[in-house]
Amino acid sequence: MKALVTGASSGIGREIARVLAGQGVELILTARRADRLEALAKELSVPVRVLPADLSSKEGCLALYRSVQEEDVDILVNNAGFGLFGPFAESDLDRELEMIRTNIEAVQILSKLFLRDFRKKNRGYLLNVASSAGFFPGPLMATYYATKNYVLRLSEALSEELRREGSQVSVSVFCPGPVETEFNDVADVRFSLPGISAEYAARFAVRGMFRRKRVLVPGVSMKLARFGSRFVSEGMVLRMAYRMQSRKQEENRK
Numbered sequence: 001m002k003a004l005v006t007g008a009s010s011g012i013g014r015e016i017a018r019v020l021a022g023q024g025v026e027l028i029l030t031a032r033r034a035d036r037l038e039a040l041a042k043e044l045s046v047p048v049r050v051l052p053a054d055l056s057s058k059e060g061c062l063a064l065y066r067s068v069q070e071e072d073v074d075i076l077v078n079n080a081g082f083g084l085f086g087p088f089a090e091s092d093l094d095r096e097l098e099m100i101r102t103n104i105e106a107v108q109i110l111s112k113l114f115l116r117d118f119r120k121k122n123r124g125y126l127l128n129v130a131s132s133a134g135f136f137p138g139p140l141m142a143t144y145y146a147t148k149n150y151v152l153r154l155s156e157a158l159s160e161e162l163r164r165e166g167s168q169v170s171v172s173v174f175c176p177g178p179v180e181t182e183f184n185d186v187a188d189v190r191f192s193l194p195g196i197s198a199e200y201a202a203r204f205a206v207r208g209m210f211r212r213k214r215v216l217v218p219g220v221s222m223k224l225a226r227f228g229s230r231f232v233s234e235g236m237v238l239r240m241a242y243r244m245q246s247r248k249q250e251e252n253r254k
């Protein structure tokens, strides 16, 4: 089997690459930091191709697809992404648009192109890394939460389309709460809850993907938060989400 993992230079993506390699899956690794990808490739004992790419542009995504098109990829892990903290009116527009292109557009483009190939072969796994942020609105991280809502809903819908046509292609969406990675430094935020390790997150995601589960939520607290939110009003969810997020702001000031 062969997998393309985006955002493999750090955090969850790097650990997913390690877990897949441990199961004998050949890898194509991508992110912008080529040196990190090369270092990871050296440590793995499966054939690895390193393909640095900036996925914040349509051209970057299309070029990546073209260079792996003939490689018979079985697994696509759309993991690259980042967050940004701050009140909407004050946060940087260009950085937000870059986030929308990376977190949404790249997922849209790569999912579509690879799913077309997977459907023809009637096999393949798509693993989209969303977030538990995908279950909620996210005041003070409004754009990031909205991107993850998009990825979650898109993935669920694709999964149902494929199920209805009796396809063997599987779509899973990974929705962790806080994970200890470089995410916080990039987003300029501190978690208000303790995070799980990237290694645990990756094992959980890969296991769920191979079991063809649709929505993958590690840990009891996030499962409870998702379930519990069904029983309170949207206004209440919003107020609770704001309180959680503003705690991050307080942590940031410490």
Ligand SMILES: NC(=O)c1ccc[n+]([C@@H]2O[C@H](COP(=O)([O-])OP(=O)(O)OC[C@H]3O[C@@H](n4cnc5c(N)ncnc54)[C@H](OP(=O)(O)O)[C@@H]3O)[C@@H](O)[C@H]2O)c1
Pocket: 006, 007, 008, 009, 010, 011, 012, 013, 030, 031, 032, 033, 034, 036, 053, 054, 055, 056, 079, 080, 081, 082, 083, 102, 129, 130, 131, 132, 175, 176, 177, 178, 179, 180, 181, 182, 183, 184, 186, 195
């Ligand atoms: N950490 C958390 O708490 C958490 C929770 C839920 C979901 N997630 C999601 O998990 C995914 C991975 O994040 P992480 O926590 O592992 O953070 P991370 O350690 O900062 O890793 C992010 C990865 O995305 C890549 N990336 C970012 N922008 C890119 C671009 N324009 N083109 C190509 N690659 C790009 C980075 O590589 P380069 O910088 O080398 O390009 C890096 O490999 C993200 O989608 C994130 O939203 C994270």
